[in-house]
Each structure stands twice: as C-alpha cells, then as structure tokens.
Amino acid sequence: MQLRNLQIPVGAVFAPMAGLTDAACRHLMADHGAAWTVSEMASAKALNFNDQKSFALLKDKNPHGLYAIQLFGAEPETLAKAILLVKEKGIKFDILDINMGCPAPKITSSGAGSRLLLDPPLCGRMVAAARKALGDDTPLTVKTRIGWDAENLTGVEVAKQVEANGADLIAVHGRTREQMYIPPIDTAAIASVKQAVRIPVLANGDVTDADGALALLQETGCDGVMIGRGALGDPWLFAQVRAALLGEERPPEPTLNQRMAALRAQIYEMCEEKGEWAAMPQARSQAMHYMKGLRGAASLRRYCSMLEHFTDVDRLIEAVYRLQ
Ligand SMILES: Cc1cc2nc3c(=O)[nH]c(=O)nc-3n(C[C@H](O)[C@H](O)[C@H](O)COP(=O)(O)O)c2cc1C
Numbered sequence: 001m002q003l004r005n006l007q008i009p010v011g012a013v014f015a016p017m018a019g020l021t022d023a024a025c026r027h028l029m030a031d032h033g034a035a036w037t038v039s040e041m042a043s044a045k046a047l048n049f050n051d052q053k054s055f056a057l058l059k060d061k062n063p064h065g066l067y068a069i070q071l072f073g074a075e076p077e078t079l080a081k082a083i084l085l086v087k088e089k090g091i092k093f094d095i096l097d098i099n100m101g102c103p104a105p106k107i108t109s110s111g112a113g114s115r116l117l118l119d120p121p122l123c124g125r126m127v128a129a130a131r132k133a134l135g136d137d138t139p140l141t142v143k144t145r146i147g148w149d150a151e152n153l154t155g156v157e158v159a160k161q162v163e164a165n166g167a168d169l170i171a172v173h174g175r176t177r178e179q180m181y182i183p184p185i186d187t188a189a190i191a192s193v194k195q196a197v198r199i200p201v202l203a204n205g206d207v208t209d210a211d212g213a214l215a216l217l218q219e220t221g222c223d224g225v226m227i228g229r230g231a232l233g234d235p236w237l238f239a240q241v242r243a244a245l246l247g248e249e250r251p252p253e254p255t256l257n258q259r260m261a262a263l264r265a266q267i268y269e270m271c272e273e274k275g276e277w278a279a280m281p282q283a284r285s286q287a288m289h290y291m292k293g294l295r296g297a298a299s300l301r302r303y304c305s306m307l308e309h310f311t312d313v314d315r316l317i318e319a320v321y322r323l324q
Pocket of ligand 1: 015018041099143227230
C-alpha cells in the first residue's frame, strides 16, 4: 500500500489505545511487524494552550517503524493550529490521524471523537483544515466507527466527506458509539464504508489471530486490518498476520522464554521512559495480558495486580516458571 509518498509495509496496523499505547508498547509491536503504530490521542485544544503533557503524548524520541500521531478535537481551526504547533515543535511523525471514534463521554461532550459522526459535513471540514495545515506530503488518516447509534449509521456519509476533503485512508471500528466495545462487530457495515470510497479502508475490531484477520478482510473487502486489544501481550500476532497476508508459512508460536523476555523488556522500557513510579501501575495491566493461557493464570494475574517495583517483575516471572 502506498499513502502519498509513503510506502506501507505489509502487515496489520497497531490500533491507538489511550493509556496503553505508550512508546514501549508501540516499539514492541513495530519490532514484531506492525505496519505502523499510533500515538495516544492528544487534544487539539490542549495543544493550542501549549499543554506540555499533550505534546509529550505525541513525542516519541525514537519511533520504531512508521509512526502516526492522533489528535482529537471538534473545531477545524483549532485542529489546524494544533498541527502547525506540532510541526513547529519538531515532533517526528509519518502519518497524522484524526480521532472520529472515541466513545468516552469526556471526549464526546466536547463535540469530539465519535460525536463528530453526527455531523458528516463537519468531519469533512476537519479533514480539509488538517490537510491544509499538514501540506501535501504527509498522509492524513481518519479513525472512525460505523456510526453514532443504530438510528445514525453515518459511517458511509462520513467516509465520503473525509475522502472528498483530502483523507488518504480510513480505519473503521465495526461498532457504533452506543455499542462501545462489547457486541460483535458489524462486518457488513464496514464493507459498506469500503464500497463507498476509493481510498484504502482498514477494518478493525476483535481480531485475535491471523485467520481472524484474513476472515475480516474477506468479509469486508477492506485493504488491511487494524488490531488493538488482541495484540496486547501477544506482539507475535503481527508476524502471524504478515505471514498470512503474504501467503507464507506462519512463524512458530513464541516459547515461554520469549514471552517472559518480551514482558520484561517492555516493562523495563516503560520504566526507563517515564520512571518506575509512573510506569508500574500501567505495567500491571500490560503484564496481565502476558498471562493468557498460562497454567495458574488467575493467581498470576493477582500477582500482576501487585507489581510495585521493576524487581517485582522478576519475581512474577519466577512464579510463572514455577507454575508451568
Ligand atoms: C483502552 C482503550 C483505549 C482506546 N483508545 C483509543 C484512542 O485513543 N483512539 C482511538 O482512535 N481508538 C481508541 N480505542 C479503540 C481501538 O483503537 C480499537 O478501535 C478498538 O479497541 C477495537 O479494536 P480491537 O478489538 O482490535 O481492540 C481504544 C480502545 C481501548 C480498549
């Protein structure tokens, strides 16, 4: 796939997940074959107020592979100004993504995230403003849902608007805002978005293995898949999907040693990046994902919830080996 001047490697894209997709997590997924990774979302308005924490969410000192930054907002001018500020600060990124899918009330109440889906022309104006601020060279993508609720399945209309105003790709999470993250995704609704536009469309939702990725592509006719939760604790999924897409032999499942080494390295990088005090609460949830399918997983997950210092990770790993 080619987006403007950017050649995209074959593979699934690692979905943005605020609070989870920090630099360590993105680097891990990129190193295992994610086509690109996305920052945590930052508020266009907060960037306009020069909020340093928001700039920090976007700044990756050493991005691995292609790196997208994601902004959310509800006003075209504020979004455009935020993009100019990010460029002025010299923050490195390959792709700019606009969040039109976040269902959280604290985001939608300001008119941003999935709330934009109730106003497709505004979605178009957001993209037009972003495109102008970004210039012609950098790919601009939109992350969206199939609609706001069952009465407002506006995904197709939004896709047409954003395409007409300069978006290069749309990633569609196959649920409405009302559905949040729970019911099965609507593959037919994703397929309708794909059929409505000529730019590439990524299908997103509930992929946990390579066969699931292939099935989703077949059912939706999409150009690629985006994977979020399924890759947590399982970065090897990206190599599996890449092999499946290329029709190559699938790599072997990771050994226990590889899994524990990846867990330790990820938490180590988190501690290096933000300090042990800030990293360890987030490390607990990351560690839990690595316990999937292990003997004694329930008690190991309890162990994960008590991680306080980096040295506790080694004790957790010892407990894992004791129980297998
Ligand atoms: C904890 C969490 C945080 C998320 N944060 C974002 C976000 O910041 N931006 C965004 O576009 N989507 C966000 N999402 C949605 C995911 O990118 C993705 O669309 C959704 O999880 C469905 O894909 P999956 O089943 O592969 O996880 C988030 C999802 C979760 C579970």
